[in-house]
Amino acid sequence: MGHELQDIWFSYDDRSVLSGVSLELESGLFHGVLGPNGSGKTTLLDLISGHLKPNKGRVLLEGQAVDKAARKELARKCALVPQDFRVNFPFTAAQVVMMGRYPHIGRFGAPSQEDWDMVEQAMESTGIRDFAQRNVTELSGGERQRVVFARALAQNAETLILDEATSNLDVRHTLALMRLAADKVRKAGLTVISVMQDINLAARFCQSLLFLKNGRAAAHGPVDEILTESVIQEVFEVKSKVYFDETINRKQVVFL
Template identity: 40%
Template sequence: MTDHSLVATELSAGYDGKAILDGLDLAIPSGRITAIVGANACGKSTFLRTLSRLLTPTKGHVLLDGTSIHRMPARELARTLGLLPQAPIAPEGITVADLVSRGRHPHKSLFSRWTRKDDEAVDGALAATKTFDLAERPVDELSGGQRQRVWIAMALAQETDILLLDEPTTFLDINHQIEVLDLLTDLNRARGTTVVMVLHDLNLAARYADDLVAMAGGKIHAFGAPDAVLTDEMVREVFGLESRIIEDPVSGRPMMLPIGRHGSAGAGANRR
């Protein structure tokens, strides 16, 4: 994989005249895993959509290797930057194999033939996501978790140097959540793929990401290594939640323990 720079400068964006992002600046660390966290409606998905050109900024720029992504041909951009959006919709009746094969489109010209390399990319993506046995089934017949793994397979088949994923563990049980995050880590380590993902689970984000971006109110509240970003103060200010940060006994990374009204020691003392 080739190093690429993906940079947001003074980025503002929103919907129907309503501002969501407000003057955001961030250089995505190349060749690393970055997790974006924050409360609902803080701008996480809007930021990812703007990074991928699905949403046009009202101010500022997204630069890929110094060039605005809005000035790049779509096919050229798609060979470098892939996106798994939130709740994607598959064409009616399409099979798993056909959907995953669409990940190869950016690598094909109008008259180019399907090659062994394309077959290998699709087969590898199906195998990595454990969806090989679903290849001939219609996507609309699958469970939510199965569909999510198939969409991830399509993103992997695209073989981009930068991969953006909006809540890739949605609909997955904890076992498959770990499998997907392990898979993305393997992809990063083996190919050097830059991975940027929105995650809701702070502890999984801290365990798997090299860098955390904590967002609040359309701005970046904190950015850096997990042990610098995941603090009692950040959780209080970004999520409005009292917590304690301890060391994860498995990974050695920071781990957040929420404090609720009924979850602390002695809270159940009067129960019968």
């Protein structure tokens, strides 16, 4: 069933951010969320992950209201990679990744061998084992981002929520983490919901796109149907050329 948004309205004080958004994000797909600055993308993720409650409407996960779920239960279902991760205490990278296992550990329990195995797998897949014992306060922005990505993978949730999760990464690591997420969608049935600024990156890895503008859903559906020159013109107010790139077998965009 995935996530369902039913007539969602949200405001920060007197500033309206989302207005009457209704849609379903099917499970087992890689969803890209795109739109101009201030269109409500991050707020949408915060509502989906349960960090915010809508002023009006309901957010459902598998038919259950997200804002009614216990925090630990929700953390077993949704893992978030935020846009900007800051920590002032000198935890090691490995300790931060282990934080992803806390929803699976009893209140007074200690990490099991399974927990450590999940942490090792997450660090290996994101390429951070070389600095696993370094303090996160000493890491670069890109290295910290990979640590937080590994933490989310170790959480082993059904949905991975990415808020511009590759914004601090170079091209090589961006492609590596996007491939990793796409592989988990294809092989393990993971659901990924990712806010992205790069339309071509979204077109390459996503199966479904949601375009937001002025707090409303401007277009939503499969990439091949939704990624058009008219949609880009409507949402971003720029002219473009959309073409099929045979090298990667995906649609791509050139901005004019």
